[in-house]
Amino acid sequence: MRNTAKITTAVLTAGALSLGLTACGGSDDEAASTDGPLVVAATPVPHAEVLTFVKDNLAKDAGLDLEVKEFTDYVTPNTATEDGSVTANYFQTTPYLDDFNKKNGTHLVPVVSVHVEPLGLYSDKFEKVDELKNGSTIAVPNDTANEARALKLLADNGLIELKKGSEADATPADITKNPKKLEFKEIEAAQTPRALGDVDAAVVNGNYAIEADLKPAEDALVLEAAENSPFGNYLVVKEGSQDDPRVKKLEKLLTSPEVKKFIEDKYAGSVLATF
Structure with a gap:
């Protein structure tokens, strides 16, 4: 995927298991910094595709330097967000997030629901x-x-x-x-x-x-029925990063008419915008 850093599950999962939730390449200070690009972890389809659309078509005009990192599992994006390797992730529902926080002692919070993918x-x-x-x-x-x-x-x-x-x-x-x-x-x-x-x-x-x-x-x-689904896929950050100006910009862009049209046109009913 153009302008997207792709990371394999095997390497990242091994890193997550060996280094745990504390420090696999970031720090709390780095997580709290609002300087530099906004790095967002995402699974490839549709999440990274949606983010790449934002990066290529909307981010520059909004003054947002967006970097997308692809992950192919559901664990490493959360551990990377917790330890500050990335600032945000976009791949999960709130039931999954709540269970992950409970089991792993992480401090991740939802920002905005973007879409639902019927199971x-x-x-x-x-x-x-x-x-x-x-x-x-x-x-x-x-x-x-x-x-x-x-x-x-x-x-x-x-x-x-x-x-x-x-x-x-x-x-x-x-x-x-x-x-x-x-x-x-x-x-x-x-x-x-x-x-x-x-x-x-x-x-x-x-x-x-x-x-x-x-x-x-x-x-x-x-x-799955999509209407009134509790399984919206959220932009997620570590607690305390909700007010990061870069996160606010991405939240606005992800719920823009342009993104809604992109989802409708590209996924033809297999992915549905929740806004």
Whole structure:
């Protein structure tokens, strides 16, 4: 992607694991500085694409020096934002963010919701959800927020029933009814599209579906409802950086008519602006 620094998951994940949340290349002073470019971590599609559109078409006129760093996992962007290696990130929902903060002791806060990517159930073997056979295996993301979201999608479409009150953090252990005796394979969210050849179906996050050349609006057996969705994707910063003038400029640009039109034109209903 033009003018975008791409960082591989393997290197960054190893760095995050070995150095933890404290210092993998930044400091609190650097995180607090408002000088220099605004460095934002993002997963490639659609987040980095949206940011690159802003960088190439809107940022200069707004007086914003924007730098985009691509990450292919859901962990490293948050650890990098926490330790100051980047000032902000754009890839996640608030349920995922809340769970990450709770489990990792991070201090990250949402700034503004930009878009929603409907979660979908996909299959290389079946064309309709009612074709799933008894004992079919379904891959689901293995992080708390996205696994619960995946199971809720299946419950909303009558494939399973969940224990009342478990929706926010449901796991397969919370399934109370499973008429087709579905089996679940819990894997990293980024791997779910690649698992389609090995399972009967997979619940895939919208960004990873688009990266895998899936068209959520056309290819999903069932798709999350986008209207009134609690799963907007947010621009996120470390607590204390919300008033950084550069962040304020990016917040305004990300919710501009130009970005809304870009999302509508490029993603044709597979990504929906939330503003």
